[in-house]
Amino acid sequence: EPEVTQTPSHQVTQMGQEVILRCVPISNHLYFYWYRQILGQKVEFLVSFYNNEISEKSEIFDDQFSVERPDGSNFTLKIRSTKLEDSAMYFCASIVGREDSPLHFGNGTRLTVT
């Protein structure tokens, strides 16, 4: 079965550094997402992406965050200047867009900001 793949699985970075988290959504999916989960907490919506542009973003997704689909397969989340509170698991997800279709999540990237 096709999967959403994310790299790296774990990223450690120093505060103030830029990080890029990478995702390859399932090939026939139309909507792409980034979600964040701080350890032990709920899964929080960051941003949705459709037709090569952001369709919705949450209040968490401030100017430090950006997303890109640089080619037909990759979908990236960039954090420009990381803060300690950005430490979390970041999940990429994609969905076909049909009425009954589920969200498919990648395995996540654990970001640790020191």
Place this chain on the structure above:
Amino acid sequence: GQQVMQIPQYQHVQEGEDFTTYCNSSTTLSNIQWYKQRPGGHPVFLIQLVKSGEVKKQKRLTFQFGEAKKNSSLHITATQTTDVGTYFCAERMTNFGNEKLTFGTGTRLTIIP
């Protein structure tokens, strides 16, 4: 913004006991999806409920959508150690072609063997 609350936050049960988690919203939900997240894993889709009063079963799991579409529940009969994880409900919203899932706060289930 829209908040979907789940209770309880944690549940410890003896293996073989039943388990129920409840999902509540102050506003009418368009539809509900349920996901399971194993420890250290990612959320995995279980089911979607759309119709008022809908009940769906998957083996030992029973999912219900309230008549007013403001609440939902997941009931597991005779829990097994493989049921360990966090169960999230999520509202799926479609708005002018934009699809979004808003997750509930989750219920973490631990099983005492």
